[in-house]
Amino acid sequence: MIKTMVISSPLGNIRLISEGGYLLALEFTDEPEAVDGDSAFLLEVKLQLDAYFRGDLRIFDIRVGIGGTDFQRRVWMEVNKIPYGSTATYQDIAKKLGKPKAVRAVGMANRANPLLIVIPCHRIIAQSGELTGYAGGLWRKLKLLQLEARDKPGKPYSLGF
Structure with a gap:
């Protein structure tokens, strides 16, 4: 099941999209913040992004699923x-x-x-x-x-x- 969350950041809101515990997309958006407390995975991604923006995280530990050629x-x-x-x-x-x-x-x-x-x-x-x-x-x-x-x-x- 695809899950979506929009979080705030120092650079504007960010849309996170995941499926099956893999991050599929992270993109800037004008959509309003919408944090879904039902997705532990996306909440962990949010925590890592918050730490990154504070300067406390230099390497992400996030499972990703990427398409592309x-x-x-x-x-x-x-x-x-x-x-x-x-x-x-x-x-x-x-x-x-x-x-x-x-x-x-x-x-x-x-x-x-x-x-x-x-x-x-x-x-x-x-x-x-x-x-x-x-x-x-x-x-x-x-x-x-x-x-x-x-x-x-x-x-x-x-x-x-």
């Missing part, structure tokens, strides 16, 4: 290896996949990530160091990178305007 899943698995507080480029991911010319395809796969924050696609930046593309909005990408870099001096991120 084989290439998308390979991209998401590489993205998931980027450590908290670090970034990589689309080019870096393409090279790790053995497809150095697939930079745009990596970007498209990143855009299709159904599990924002948990699969940390916000940690992917352009080769120039510029912040580009984020399904949750560039301002959220900036805030997530700033959150993760807050204890790392000399790593200010900005949108360049």
Whole structure:
């Protein structure tokens, strides 16, 4: 049975969707908060997200169920290896996949990530160091990178305007 919950966060409300104890989607939404106390799994996801936003959690321990194409899943698995507080480029991911010319395809796969924050696609930046593309909005990408870099001096991120 599919369960849905909308929780509040410092970056706006987040919709969580699960089935059978697996998180299927985490996306920003304008929907009002709707916490379902009937889903212990989604309440645990909420607790982990709260800890992440406080800066107390760096690695999520959440069972996820992801669809997508084989290439998308390979991209998401590489993205998931980027450590908290670090970034990589689309080019870096393409090279790790053995497809150095697939930079745009990596970007498209990143855009299709159904599990924002948990699969940390916000940690992917352009080769120039510029912040580009984020399904949750560039301002959220900036805030997530700033959150993760807050204890790392000399790593200010900005949108360049």
